[in-house]
Amino acid sequence: MKAMVVDDERDVELLFRQYFRKEIQQNRIEFIFAFSGEDALEKLQNMGQPPEVMVILSDINMPGMNGLDLLKAVKRTFPTIKVSMITAYSNQYYKDAMSAGADNFYTKPLDFTTLKKELFGGAANA
Numbered sequence: 001m002k003a004m005v006v007d008d009e010r011d012v013e014l015l016f017r018q019y020f021r022k023e024i025q026q027n028r029i030e031f032i033f034a035f036s037g038e039d040a041l042e043k044l045q046n047m048g049q050p051p052e053v054m055v056i057l058s059d060i061n062m063p064g065m066n067g068l069d070l071l072k073a074v075k076r077t078f079p080t081i082k083v084s085m086i087t088a089y090s091n092q093y094y095k096d097a098m099s100a101g102a103d104n105f106y107t108k109p110l111d112f113t114t115l116k117k118e119l120f121g122g123a124a125n126a
């Protein structure tokens with residue numbers, strides 16, 4: 001499974017690589033990292049149709065295109081991709097994210113056990 005993580009904080013890539021080290025080694029998941037909404041869309045568009053990415057996990061607060069705008073653009077252009085939001089400001093954004101079609105909503109700091117359950121359908125193996 002290919003998943004895309006979008007966050008302007010570059011440390012997030014390291015975090016995902018650490019928490020998913022085993023699953024990455026076992027080829028159960030492959031992560032593509034993007035560092036802005038624009039970067040994410042460009043990477044999706046360069047993948048061929050339809051993109052192989054099944055799920056996008058995106059931060060909301062980013063310079064330029066924010067995560068909610070990215071969510072709307074992805075749902076319009078690539079409706080089969082699941083898009084979940086990640087933010088430290090859950091109260092502020094929850095309603096907007098859900099009405100824009102977010103598949104899930106996570107708060108920072110990320111609970112990787114919950115995240116694995118979503119990605120791997122319950123077999124967490126945390």
Ligand SMILES: [Mg+2]
Binds near residue numbers: 009
């Ligand atoms: Mg951010």
